[in-house]
Amino acid sequence: MREKFQSDLDEIAGLLVDMADDVRAAMRRATSALLHSDAALAEDVIAGDDAIDARYHEVEERIYDVIALQAPVASDLRLVLTALHIAADLERMGDLADHVAKTALRRHPAPVVPEDLTGVVREMGDVADTMAAKLSAILSRPDAEVAAELERDDDAMDNLHRQLLATVIGGDWTHSVETAVDMALLGRFYERYGDHAVNTSQHIIFLVTGEVEAGPKTPI
Amino acid sequence: MREKFQSDLDEIAGLLVDMADDVRAAMRRATSALLHSDAALAEDVIAGDDAIDARYHEVEERIYDVIALQAPVASDLRLVLTALHIAADLERMGDLADHVAKTALRRHPAPVVPEDLTGVVREMGDVADTMAAKLSAILSRPDAEVAAELERDDDAMDNLHRQLLATVIGGDWTHSVETAVDMALLGRFYERYGDHAVNTSQHIIFLVTGEVEAGPKTPI
Numbered sequence A, B: 001m002r003e004k005f006q007s008d009l010d011e012i013a014g015l016l017v018d019m020a021d022d023v024r025a026a027m028r029r030a031t032s033a034l035l036h037s038d039a040a041l042a043e044d045v046i047a048g049d050d051a052i053d054a055r056y057h058e059v060e061e062r063i064y065d066v067i068a069l070q071a072p073v074a075s076d077l078r079l080v081l082t083a084l085h086i087a088a089d090l091e092r093m094g095d096l097a098d099h100v101a102k103t104a105l106r107r108h109p110a111p112v113v114p115e116d117l118t119g120v121v122r123e124m125g126d127v128a129d130t131m132a133a134k135l136s137a138i139l140s141r142p143d144a145e146v147a148a149e150l151e152r153d154d155d156a157m158d159n160l161h162r163q164l165l166a167t168v169i170g171g172d173w174t175h176s177v178e179t180a181v182d183m184a185l186l187g188r189f190y191e192r193y194g195d196h197a198v199n200t201s202q203h204i205i206f207l208v209t210g211e212v213e214a215g216p217k218t219p220i
Helices: A002-035 A039-070 A074-105 A115-140 A144-169 A177-209 B002-035 B039-070 B074-105 B115-140 B144-169 B177-209
Strands: none
Touching: A002 A039, A002 A074, A002 A115, A002 A177, A039 A074, A039 B074, A074 A115, A074 A177, A074 B039, A074 B074, A115 A144, A115 A177, A144 A177, A144 B177, A177 B144, A177 B177, B002 B039, B002 B074, B002 B115, B002 B177, B039 B074, B074 B115, B074 B177, B115 B144, B115 B177, B144 B177
């Protein structure tokens, strides 16, 4: 029974790796669509969000089955329910990539991101990509050090977000109010993506070690 | 066993009613703090978010206990796991009220919301309050008609959100870029609050009737 449960958990972890890879690709492609005003790519990311949602429901069903069939208790139950939190956070990261892709379409064929902000947006996209790659890695092979790195990555993301907002509201803004609003919302999408990645990493550490690394932030 | 399970479910539903009442009060007070530049009230809402988070963790623990001790299967398991989704959505609604309260403090003692937008913000606050009140009501006494009303309330919220954004980016904006950004983010907080309320109502209908009303949107 215990062996079966462990193999079920491994299978669920495998599905979560797939989800992490999917939401990583979604945000990377959404950022690219945004910076290169690539409408076809943006449409593709938006269409792909349904597949991420479907995978989320698949993971949920798998978890329900394991609970129903194996009736895990105590720490085993907690482990499998933690996988539910991870799946929910990853699904939400997919939504945020979808929001970035939709923003990319907003002024097409004109670019959404003004020239002087492409640098900071590209950096936010890079940090998001790094964070999602680490989630996939620690889901495959637990590593508390890599999980701790995600906290630092998120600090970098928060700094970029502040930098972006400071440019928008700093008083030297030469672009339209519409562009200011787009940039503020866009900054928030990346910043939330980073927050969900940190929550996910804290849950993963618990899932793979059974130990709470640090108090997880609000899960969603 | 079945009776014990039902009484456990009822107890969990009671905790969820308390949470719904709390996140309703939080948003109502945050809106009031925002419109009356009431810093003390805003601080109070922000401090209160910890209590909402604590209650969320209490509900989670209670749900874990029920699963571990009663080992529900099939539809019973699904019911109790649905309560987890509801608690997570309500917790997130509390976060959004916290964000509104923080916005209220941003320019204190100057008002954040410009005179010409207080009407639409007040209406968004009213719709949010109506929606949260209905969640509390249908958690206490299931009513598919009231749950359906939440979808219409959310349409009203979306319309108000569009109206707010149209004013900000419509080209006649006379306030600062900073205020434009505040208003765009504020609009999003109310709009997301409404989305989570709709998700919650769909889960509640499932929790109390065991029937899926309509495909729930992405749960979080």
